[in-house]
Amino acid sequence: MFDFGAIFQGLGLGFGVAAIPVNILFCFLGCLVGTLVGVLPGLGPTATIAILLPMTMTLSPVTGLITLAGIYYGAQYGGSTTSILLRLPGEASSVVTVLDGHGMTRRGRGGAALAIAAWGSFFAGTVGTLFIAIFAPLLAEVVLKFGAAEYFMLMVLGLVASVVLAQGSVIRALAMVAIGLLLGMVGTDQNSGQYRYTFDSLELLNGLPFVPLVVGLFGIADILVALEKSRAGEEPQQTGAIGKLWPTRAEARRAAPAAARGTLIGLFLGLMPGGGALMSSFVAYSLEKRISGKTGDFGNGDPAGVAAPEAANNAGAQTAFLPLLTLGLPSNAVMALMTGAMLIHGIIPGPRIISNQPTLFWGLIASMWIGNLMLLIINLPLVGLWVQMLKIRYRYLYPIILIVSLVGIYSVEYSVMHVYLTAMFGILGYVMNRWKCEPAPLVLAFVLGPMMEQYFRRAMLVSRGDLGIFIDRPISLFLLLITVALLVGIAAPHFRSFRNKAFAE
Amino acid sequence: MGRDRTWLPLGISCIILGLAAIAIARDYPYGSVTAMGPGFIPTAVSILLIFFGALILAGRGRDVPESADGGEIAAPAFSPEGPWRAIGSITVSIVLFGMSIKPLGLPITAFLVVLVAGYAHSQMRIWPLLTLAVLLSAAATLVFIGLLGLNIGTLPRVG
Numbered sequence: 021m022f023d024f025g026a027i028f029q030g031l032g033l034g035f036g037v038a039a040i041p042v043n044i045l046f047c048f049l050g051c052l053v054g055t056l057v058g059v060l061p062g063l064g065p066t067a068t069i070a071i072l073l074p075m076t077m078t079l080s081p082v083t084g085l086i087t088l089a090g091i092y093y094g095a096q097y098g099g100s101t102t103s104i105l106l107r108l109p110g111e112a113s114s115v116v117t118v119l120d121g122h123g124m125t126r127r128g129r130g131g132a133a134l135a136i137a138a139w140g141s142f143f144a145g146t147v148g149t150l151f152i153a154i155f156a157p158l159l160a161e162v163v164l165k166f167g168a169a170e171y172f173m174l175m176v177l178g179l180v181a182s183v184v185l186a187q188g189s190v191i192r193a194l195a196m197v198a199i200g201l202l203l204g205m206v207g208t209d210q211n212s213g214q215y216r217y218t219f220d221s222l223e224l225l226n227g228l229p230f231v232p233l234v235v236g237l238f239g240i241a242d243i244l245v246a247l248e249k250s251r252a253g254e255e256p257q258q259t260g261a262i263g264k265l266w267p268t269r270a271e272a273r274r275a276a277p278a279a280a281r282g283t284l285i286g287l288f289l290g291l292m293p294g295g296g297a298l299m300s301s302f303v304a305y306s307l308e309k310r311i312s313g314k315t316g317d318f319g320n321g322d323p324a325g326v327a328a329p330e331a332a333n334n335a336g337a338q339t340a341f342l343p344l345l346t347l348g349l350p351s352n353a354v355m356a357l358m359t360g361a362m363l364i365h366g367i368i369p370g371p372r373i374i375s376n377q378p379t380l381f382w383g384l385i386a387s388m389w390i391g392n393l394m395l396l397i398i399n400l401p402l403v404g405l406w407v408q409m410l411k412i413r414y415r416y417l418y419p420i421i422l423i424v425s426l427v428g429i430y431s432v433e434y435s436v437m438h439v440y441l442t443a444m445f446g447i448l449g450y451v452m453n454r455w456k457c458e459p460a461p462l463v464l465a466f467v468l469g470p471m472m473e474q475y476f477r478r479a480m481l482v483s484r485g486d487l488g489i490f491i492d493r494p495i496s497l498f499l500l501l502i503t504v505a506l507l508v509g510i511a512a513p514h515f516r517s518f519r520n521k522a523f524a525e
Numbered sequence: 526m527g528r529d530r531t532w533l534p535l536g537i538s539c540i541i542l543g544l545a546a547i548a549i550a551r552d553y554p555y556g557s558v559t560a561m562g563p564g565f566i567p568t569a570v571s572i573l574l575i576f577f578g579a580l581i582l583a584g585r586g587r588d589v590p591e592s593a594d595g596g597e598i599a600a601p602a603f604s605p606e607g608p609w610r611a612i613g614s615i616t617v618s619i620v621l622f623g624m625s626i627k628p629l630g631l632p633i634t635a636f637l638v639v640l641v642a643g644y645a646h647s648q649m650r651i652w653p654l655l656t657l658a659v660l661l662s663a664a665a666t667l668v669f670i671g672l673l674g675l676n677i678g679t680l681p682r683v684g
Contacts, residue, residue: 075673078673188589189588189589190588191577191580191581191584191588192535192581192588192589194577195535195539195574195577195578195581198539198543198570198571198573198574198577199539199542199574201570202542202546202567202570202571202574205566205567205570209553209563211561211563212554212562212563214553214554214562214563214564216550216553216563216567217546217549217567240615240619243615244608244611244612244615247611247615247645247646248608248611414646415643415646415648415649416653416657418642418645418646419638419639419642419643419657419658419661420661422615422618422619422638422639422642423635423638423639423661423665424665426619426622426638427631427635427665427669427675427677430622430623430626430677431669431675431676431677434676434677436623436624436626436627437623439619439620439622439623439626440619440620440623442619443616443619443620443623446615446616446619447612447616450608450612454531455531455534455535456529456531456589457535473566476566477561477565477566480558480559480561481559481560484559485557485558485559
């Protein structure tokens with residue numbers, strides 16, 4: 021079943037690619053800049069990647085994606101750092117880390133908590149990388165047999181699942197999916213050459229550009245929302261003492277098995293569309309809570325409560341790449357950004373990547389591991405520096421973010437029009453935030469829309485217009501049934517109350 | 526505590542957007558189910574959007590948890606505390622960037638953009654802002670043109 025020879029050969033090829041100086045350098049820079057921006061108040065991984073995306077456009081595809089992956093890990097790690105030291109989760113998936121992480125900081129064990137988070141993440145990252153290396157070629161083989169009908173149903177399932185399994189109102193997320201699909205149709209229709217929704221603009225003939233869309237929705241909208249929140253006045257953050265960066269033997273003994281359990285949970289939940297990393301850290305935390313029972317001081321600075329969710333969300337962050345690299349299906353906003361980056365480089369994510377672009381595929385996998393290693397080596401010693409970053413007041417920060425974003429957008433195609441589009445999508449993102457709509461489903465649909473339309477039209481061509489093709493083919497029927505089950509499930513009161521409880525934390 | 530009140534503008538916007546998208550798509554050949562024209566899918570997706578908009582209206586805000594203010598902004602929109610100050614100055618600063626980057630070059634553009642964007646924050650003082658604008662303008666020029674070699678002008682174009 022597994023072709024280990026090919027996997028080792030592939031990993032060898034990958035490390036050969038990832039280890040050339042340029043790629044090591046950019047992996048390093050990506051991790052560094054990702055952490056730097058990730059620790060800044062109010063900037064989560066998605067916004068960080070969106071803002072820095074244009075900067076990677078001038079690089080070669082492999083180097084660009086390696087840099088982006090580095091930024092992603094760095095930003096995630098930055099989020100953990102602020103949760104542990106400041107009770108400020110940089111992203112939803114490190115919310116549970118706050119409880120025990122900051123608990124350790126209050127006892128003067130903040131340094132140990134950071135080290136446990138870093139080691140746990142590194143362990144989870146290593147296992148996650150191996151997991152992808154083993155299962156990706158296998159899964160890609162299966163998917164290669166898919167026809168247009170199966171592909172279409174797979175994407176529908178991916179979209180619906182990412183809506184149902186994520187937080188927030190399902191119906192609003194579905195409306196955002198529809199808007200994302202419509203935005204994805206702007207440009208020239210591939211089959212007929214008809215211009216759609218271009219409003220006579222020459223620059224829109226190739227479709228709405230991706231970078232202004234995501235920088236506007238995630239970056240600029242973030243600034244607008246943060247400015248509004250900062251009205252109440254702001255004080256620079258007070259950090260707790262970091263203490264020694266080395267866990268005691270007892271702490272390590274407590275953390276190690278928790279990290280292993282968290283990794284296992286993260287591996288599988290990370291594959292789920294939607295809140296993969298979020299769900300995995302939450303589930304891992306509640307499992308540890310159950311295991312430790314009432315005896316320990318769980319919730320007040322237990323190393324297990326740091327190790328498990330951190331390992332889980334890192335393993336989840338890792339395996340989220342699997343559906344993208346094998347099915348071409350981005351499962352969350354960050355993966356949608358990766359898809360966009362690939363498409364701009366002319367790479368179509370999907371099962372053919374492994375055979376057609378082996379250097380890219382294996383290079384990216386190898387650099388995932390190198391990126392995790394770098395976080396451990398460079399970030400732990402630099403924690404003091406990151407903490408200093410937190411003292412910057414937001415009023416001096418957002419102009420910097422704005423200038424970096426704008427120059428980045430402009431430099432992709434030196435198009436002034438892209439700058440104006442960014443302003444437009446920034447306002448749209450702000451309004452969406454006000455109206456409690458998540459931007460992630462919109463971006464996912466925007467990325468998947470054009471492909472879905474092609475597959476749907478091809479399937480209709482094959483079946484001569486008979487919608488029954490989606491039911492007649494067994495794999496397609498199976499995917500359809502899961503989709504329907506998810507939609508029915510969300511309407512059922514029992515599941516809905518469970519979901520509300522799960523995201524209440 | 527109040528139930529969410531954002532459902533009304535949201536639902537109506539979805540329906541208007543869907544109707545507009547259908548109206549525009551009427552100009553595209555519809556085709557048949559076997560050989561779909563470019564107008565088929567846009568129309569279908571627009572109908573879905575209208576349907577979701579109607580569902581949001583029907584839900585009357587029960588689909589999101591209650592919040593203290595029902596999702597409405599406490600301060601009047603155009604007061605200094607309202608959202609328009611931030612939205613206005615950030616948007617103007619972005620448009621300003623677009624208009625001046627080609628004729629004026631990066632250093633002057635960055636300086637102006639920071640000045641305008643700085644107005645978005647109510648606690649910004651003039652001297653720190655001017656310092657920030659000068660520093661950022663210099664740093665951006667150094668990094669983006671000097672280091673990364675982006676093809677952006679440094680000085681205003683003459684003539």
